[in-house]
Amino acid sequence: MEQHKSIIRQGMQDAVPIFIPAIPFTLILALAMIESGMPLWLGWSTSPVIYGGAAQLTLLTLLSDGAVAAITAALIVNARHLMYSAAMAPTFQQQPIWFRWFGPYLLVDQVFALAMLRINDEPHRFRQYYLTVGLTFWVLWLFSTAFAVLMGPVVPASWGLGFVVPLLFLSLLVMGVDRAPKAVAAMIAAAVAYLAADLPHRSGLLLGAGAGVVTGMLLEKLRR
C-alpha cells in the first residue's frame, strides 16, 4: 500500500510541472473554439473526444475552409503518435487487455515522454505510474480548456490575439528541428504550401507537407 501511494505521488509530481507549459496552449485553443463559430460546449468537446492540443487547434482553425481539409490536416498533425504507439508497443504487451485499449487514449506527447522513462519498470508499477500521469494530465487539460473557453470572450477580437496561433506553431516547429535536413525540409514545405495556396480545399497544406517529407528523405539518402 505504501508503495502504491508513492508511485501515485511520484506520477502527480511529474505530471503537474510538465503541464504548466501547456497552459498558454489552452488559452490559444480556447480562442480557436470561440472563433470557430460552434457552440462553446461543442468546441470544448474536442478536448475529451480528440484529446490532443495540436490536432484540436488545427481542426478548429481550418474548419472554416472546409471539413475535408481540416480533418486531413488534423490527422496528419497527429501522425507523430504512430511513433509513440510503436515505441510503447512492447511494454504494453505485458499489460492486461483493458489497459491496452484504454492506455492509448491517454498517450499525448507529455505522457509519452514521462512513460518512456519507466518502460523497464515491473508491469504493475508501470501501469500505475502511466495511469496516474495520464489521468492527472487529462483532468488538468479538460479543466483548463473549459476554464479558458469560459474566460475567453473577455478578450476583444480587435486585439488580434488569433495571431498567436501561427506563432505557436512556428515555435513548435523551431524547437523540433534538431538537424539541418529538417530545417531544409521545413523551408521546402513552407515554399510549396505558399505556391500551392490557391488550390481547392486547402490541399496546398498537404502538398507542402508531402514535399517536406520527400525532401527530408532525399537529404538523408545523400548524407549516407
Add this chain to the structure above:
Amino acid sequence: MTFFIVILLVGLGTYFSRAVFILVLADRHISPGVKLAMEYVGPSVLAALVVTMLVTPEGELVLGYAELVALLVAGVLAWKSRSHLLTLAVSMVVFWSLRMLLA
C-alpha cells in the same frame, strides 16, 4: 451535428494513431525508412500549417510588417530560449507594439 461528426472522426483517427501498434501490430517491426519519414512529418506539417494560416484560400499572403517582425522574433527566441511561454509572450508584445506604432 455535422460539426460533431467531424470532431468524432478526428477523435477516432487520433485514437487509432495512438493505439494501432499497441493493439494490432505489436510484434511487427517498422522499417527504418518509415521511421525516418515519420520524423520529417512533424517539421514539414508545421511549416506548411504556419504558411496556410497566413495565406487566404485565394493564395494571397496576409502578412503585414508587424506580423513579419513578430514571426522573425518568435523564430529566433524559440531557437535560443527553448521556451514557448517566453517566445509567445515577447513576440506578441512585439506584434502589438508595432501595430500600435504603425496604426
